Amino acid sequence: MVKVCVVGASGGIGQPLSLLLKLNPYVSELALYDVRLAPGVAQDLSHINTNSNVTGYSKDDIEGALKGSQVVVIPAGVPRKPGMSRDDLFKINAGIIKGIVTSIGEYAPNSRILIISNPVNSTVPIAVEQLKAMGKLQPGNVMGVTTLDIVRAETFLVDYLANVKKSPTRQYDKTAISKEVTVIGGHSGKTIVPVVRNELYIDSLQDQYAEFIHRVQFGGDEVVKAKDGAGSATLSMALAGYRFTETILRSIHREATTPIPTFVYLPGISNGRQIQKKLRNEALEYFSLPVRLVDGRVSAIDASVLDHLSAKEQEMVHTAIQELLGSIDKGKKFVIGSSKL
Numbered sequence: 001m002v003k004v005c006v007v008g009a010s011g012g013i014g015q016p017l018s019l020l021l022k023l024n025p026y027v028s029e030l031a032l033y034d035v036r037l038a039p040g041v042a043q044d045l046s047h048i049n050t051n052s053n054v055t056g057y058s059k060d061d062i063e064g065a066l067k068g069s070q071v072v073v074i075p076a077g078v079p080r081k082p083g084m085s086r087d088d089l090f091k092i093n094a095g096i097i098k099g100i101v102t103s104i105g106e107y108a109p110n111s112r113i114l115i116i117s118n119p120v121n122s123t124v125p126i127a128v129e130q131l132k133a134m135g136k137l138q139p140g141n142v143m144g145v146t147t148l149d150i151v152r153a154e155t156f157l158v159d160y161l162a163n164v165k166k167s168p169t170r171q172y173d174k175t176a177i178s179k180e181v182t183v184i185g186g187h188s189g190k191t192i193v194p195v196v197r198n199e200l201y202i203d204s205l206q207d208q209y210a211e212f213i214h215r216v217q218f219g220g221d222e223v224v225k226a227k228d229g230a231g232s233a234t235l236s237m238a239l240a241g242y243r244f245t246e247t248i249l250r251s252i253h254r255e256a257t258t259p260i261p262t263f264v265y266l267p268g269i270s271n272g273r274q275i276q277k278k279l280r281n282e283a284l285e286y287f288s289l290p291v292r293l294v295d296g297r298v299s300a301i302d303a304s305v306l307d308h309l310s311a312k313e314q315e316m317v318h319t320a321i322q323e324l325l326g327s328i329d330k331g332k333k334f335v336i337g338s339s340k341l
């Protein structure tokens, strides 16, 4: 049985994510931490009659929340408003993530750390560098959550295919088609690279293929615009964050899991160096790719998806890498300063 801690539990993502985790049979203890309102959210959830115990921790007790946690999920920090990029959140969220990860290094150094807070392309490097500086880094434990991009890609692919002539969706159910698409790279605009495994689908989409790619890459903007100043994706993100966390929990319980993409520190993973070569950029330290899990930790990267990329997908990977290099560098510099790089 597992203690899961949600840091940022009172927020737009934190609350529905905590609700979903309250329903998970593998969770024995759900620790909710936030700088505001977490005891209230925990009291509310504690009236649900599933087996886990829920406790809310107030601002000054992150130690209590983290101690004994095997999994820590972090949706803490500010969300975007219309006109902002995810990178605009760096100013506030970089410090928030550094602080939270420092506490994790102190109180739950062996936990799996699932980072939702944006900009993911920089917050994950911040977490890794901070743990490194503390001598507490276990690279397979630090995962940037990119699952929302996959959820979107699955949804949009089915939507587009349902509307094109000669659609193969008439022959397959939605779940089967969902398995034909994944997303690699990073979590922002052009760093998001949707990969459609079945060429038949790309052919069917024709000129809507470009539209499909754009919607996956900029799906976050659609939500930010529609929420009109009230924040960004929360409910679809809670579902995505739950899907990722559930996979980690199943792996901890020795269940076989299919490789799931996550944004990881390549040099720290067993076959990470090979992946850097495969991506033809040995300076690239982070990338999201499907990973194999052992005990809920990344044990290796499954890069088979890279072997079958179309020319267009290769071009998108190249573009993604150029942008990622800058965002990663910015995250690293925030922790270790430019002089040591």
Ligand SMILES: NC(=O)c1ccc[n+]([C@@H]2O[C@H](COP(=O)([O-])OP(=O)(O)OC[C@H]3O[C@@H](n4cnc5c(N)ncnc54)[C@H](O)[C@@H]3O)[C@@H](O)[C@H]2O)c1
Pocket: 007, 008, 009, 010, 011, 012, 013, 014, 033, 034, 035, 036, 075, 076, 077, 078, 079, 080, 089, 093, 096, 099, 100, 115, 116, 117, 118, 119, 120, 145, 146, 147, 148, 149, 187, 231, 232, 233, 234, 237
């Ligand atoms: N990875 C993704 O795919 C993805 C998707 C959607 C949103 N996000 C990001 O997730 C973050 C949260 O989004 P939201 O909509 O839930 O925002 P929100 O403002 O509704 O909630 C954030 C919560 O974090 C809390 N918080 C702030 N500083 C904290 C700290 N130091 N310790 C603990 N809690 C703290 C706040 O009190 C608040 O309750 C944003 O950065 C957003 O950009 C990422």
Ligand SMILES: O=C(O)C[C@H](O)C(=O)O
Pocket: 079, 080, 086, 118, 148, 219, 220, 221, 223, 224, 232, 233
């Ligand atoms: O778009 C955002 O700022 C939130 C999130 O990263 C998303 O993709 O919805």
